[in-house]
Amino acid sequence: MIHGLDANGFRSHAREHLDKPGQRAALHAATDLIGERRGKAVAAVPEWEQLRESARAIKEDVLANLDVYLERFVENAEADNVKVHWARDADEACAVIAKLAKSAGPGAIVKGKSMVTEEIGLNRALEELGYAPLETDLGERILQLAGQPPAHIIVPAIHLTRAGIADIFVNELDIERTEDPNRLTEIARKLLREQFARSSLGISGVNFAIAETGSMLLLENEGNIRLSTSLPAVHVAVMGIEKLLPRVADLDVFLRLLPRSGTGQKMTSYQTLLTGAPDPADSADDSEGPREVHVVLVDNGRTKMLGDRLERQTLACIRCGACQNVCPVFRQVGGHAYGSVYAGPIGAILTPQLVDVEHAHELPFASSLCGACRDVCPVKIDIPRLLLHLRARSVQNVPAGRRGERGAFRAWAWAMQKPGRYRALSRLARFGGRMAAGKGGLGRLLRKRVGPLGNWTAARELAAPARTPFRELWDRELKNGGSGHEK
Amino acid sequence: MSTATEHHDPQPVPPASGPRARPLRVSLFVTCLVDQFRPDVGRAAVEVLRRAGCDVEFDARQTCCGQPAYNSGWQEDARRVVRAMLDAYEDSDAIVLPSGSCTAMFTHWPELFEPDDPAHARAKAIAGRTYELSAFLVDVLGAPLLDARFEGRVTWHDACHGLRELGLGRQPRALLAQVEGLELFESESSESCCGFGGTFSVKYPELSVAMLDQKLQGLEQRGIDAIVSGDVSCLMQIGGRLEHRGSSIRTLHLAELLAGADTNGSSR
Numbered sequence: 001m002i003h004g005l006d007a008n009g010f011r012s013h014a015r016e017h018l019d020k021p022g023q024r025a026a027l028h029a030a031t032d033l034i035g036e037r038r039g040k041a042v043a044a045v046p047e048w049e050q051l052r053e054s055a056r057a058i059k060e061d062v063l064a065n066l067d068v069y070l071e072r073f074v075e076n077a078e079a080d081n082v083k084v085h086w087a088r089d090a091d092e093a094c095a096v097i098a099k100l101a102k103s104a105g106p107g108a109i110v111k112g113k114s115m116v117t118e119e120i121g122l123n124r125a126l127e128e129l130g131y132a133p134l135e136t137d138l139g140e141r142i143l144q145l146a147g148q149p150p151a152h153i154i155v156p157a158i159h160l161t162r163a164g165i166a167d168i169f170v171n172e173l174d175i176e177r178t179e180d181p182n183r184l185t186e187i188a189r190k191l192l193r194e195q196f197a198r199s200s201l202g203i204s205g206v207n208f209a210i211a212e213t214g215s216m217l218l219l220e221n222e223g224n225i226r227l228s229t230s231l232p233a234v235h236v237a238v239m240g241i242e243k244l245l246p247r248v249a250d251l252d253v254f255l256r257l258l259p260r261s262g263t264g265q266k267m268t269s270y271q272t273l274l275t276g277a278p279d280p281a282d283s284a285d286d287s288e289g290p291r292e293v294h295v296v297l298v299d300n301g302r303t304k305m306l307g308d309r310l311e312r313q314t315l316a317c318i319r320c321g322a323c324q325n326v327c328p329v330f331r332q333v334g335g336h337a338y339g340s341v342y343a344g345p346i347g348a349i350l351t352p353q354l355v356d357v358e359h360a361h362e363l364p365f366a367s368s369l370c371g372a373c374r375d376v377c378p379v380k381i382d383i384p385r386l387l388l389h390l391r392a393r394s395v396q397n398v399p400a401g402r403r404g405e406r407g408a409f410r411a412w413a414w415a416m417q418k419p420g421r422y423r424a425l426s427r428l429a430r431f432g433g434r435m436a437a438g439k440g441g442l443g444r445l446l447r448k449r450v451g452p453l454g455n456w457t458a459a460r461e462l463a464a465p466a467r468t469p470f471r472e473l474w475d476r477e478l479k480n481g482g483s484g485h486e487k
Numbered sequence: 488m489s490t491a492t493e494h495h496d497p498q499p500v501p502p503a504s505g506p507r508a509r510p511l512r513v514s515l516f517v518t519c520l521v522d523q524f525r526p527d528v529g530r531a532a533v534e535v536l537r538r539a540g541c542d543v544e545f546d547a548r549q550t551c552c553g554q555p556a557y558n559s560g561w562q563e564d565a566r567r568v569v570r571a572m573l574d575a576y577e578d579s580d581a582i583v584l585p586s587g588s589c590t591a592m593f594t595h596w597p598e599l600f601e602p603d604d605p606a607h608a609r610a611k612a613i614a615g616r617t618y619e620l621s622a623f624l625v626d627v628l629g630a631p632l633l634d635a636r637f638e639g640r641v642t643w644h645d646a647c648h649g650l651r652e653l654g655l656g657r658q659p660r661a662l663l664a665q666v667e668g669l670e671l672f673e674s675e676s677s678e679s680c681c682g683f684g685g686t687f688s689v690k691y692p693e694l695s696v697a698m699l700d701q702k703l704q705g706l707e708q709r710g711i712d713a714i715v716s717g718d719v720s721c722l723m724q725i726g727g728r729l730e731h732r733g734s735s736i737r738t739l740h741l742a743e744l745l746a747g748a749d750t751n752g753s754s755r
Binding site for chain 1: 560564693
């Protein structure tokens, strides 16, 4: 299950978020800026399309042979003293980490930004046991103070205005009000440093795990992940099982794709490649970094996506957020409207597959199928194709509440198969349509009572159907070479 | 793999230049929206194709490309309708549609049938000789001169399916460039979705309209007379909103503009 999932009320969530003061402007400004940077960064790489092809091919190989690569990763990580834990679902993952928190002893728990820990609801699970995990990514920290989940994969506080962030700091940290981003960052930094200094456990995600060496790569711009994974005596890395790459050399492809797609950067400020842990039996080992390194491999719905070739490509996602930045739906409503930590186009296909589709059956419909996401995806996931596939699965799995719709499409298909039926029924429909579009009382009543009509006409005028359809024009006037104007 | 990411790559039709032994036979698929709401667009498409030297046919067995059901998840219903269309278009020459969206749906037809179903191959063959109107005029016929006139300043809306599934953009602009008196204003938001999205527009009306308003932002200050596009569906969304806002900007289908059949009043 995905923590905090509330994905089946998309329309009302979307409405709510459209009305949030300042939120749409904040979303547009941020996504435009990142989009512009991305465009420039991508244009500077002539072999961009080949990189996308290579990345996809590597991921296809990983997903088709995941068992092999997972075993290889585990073998190499364990050989280098990393302790590997398997978690079938969110509860198991949280339980493993809670145990490690206990054995790490007193001290702060510091956390680097990680989507999978949001997915499994790790903070809530630890808090229920009396721990106080501290988000150390600035955006995540702001949202932790505000009690909100991230609204974007890489820019978690994308939906907030500067004033909104200042409010959160004033309310939660009891500081003197300022909207100066540098000042706010300084305040957060000072408080975080104090916690880093007394930390006993560091928790992070993983961007890429390397099967041939058992290494883990982490990318960031703030340096907090490097601190979280090096200062505390115990480091726990949490990753979805699909995050593997076969070889270190594969990073050549992915390190060019991910920063450019995510933030429009050539490379992120920090790139941390972690391999192994000190040998516990070797008391002379005084190597730097944590004394213990653990990795938690999380399934939580992923293996059931592996069997289907079409669905499986969803797991090629490298969490760059590019699809969110270009999505005209996401740009209006932001991430929270989706009711899943995975929002936007990738969220609309990933969420209903990770959980059972009936728990997120609205999300595949939360798209106009414009296809902008497919064009920017660095691993070429055919998101619109998957949205259509999941729409078909949704209507099969959620018959209740869609009975009316099912009946309407049955009738539509019946009529559309024979031109005679089409002709007769469309005559009726045109008549009804003209009445509904009419200015009189009957039109008003119809628009009020017939749901879809009312939905259309609340902010748009309804075009009245033509009196004479094209097919009649054709028979009467156009068939024999006339222009149709000589009546 | 799906074919959706690949651009539509139709089979060649006899070369465009040079005298032809016989005029090219074109079967016009007007789409259900044009048939029911904007027959003038169909009339204009006939006019333009004839001016370009084509023999235009209209098969009355045509109803709908199946997209409403396909996009809503009701694949079985879509399949039934598409089967009926396969029967109608088995023996056609080039099929031309005044819609990028419905043309893109034709390219999805094969996906509805298992590879061992004969309908799969039939759908593929038909998709291979199906063209969106502007692509047909420019890529197949070599952009014949159409003697179109339009006094005014317009902007082009790149409808999503034409743009991203068929790779359209250059073709309609090449045609607009030859319209005498027309001034094209290239908007930064020409490639932004209008928010229609079929049933999306009535499922999430507030969102659909917010997406459109974002696209239209600032356009009214640009002295535009009309927004032109190749899809009636987008034009109904854009036109319906403009009318609601009391805007003086009209919506026109490319075919109407090329036919020079100025449409007073019926342009929305």
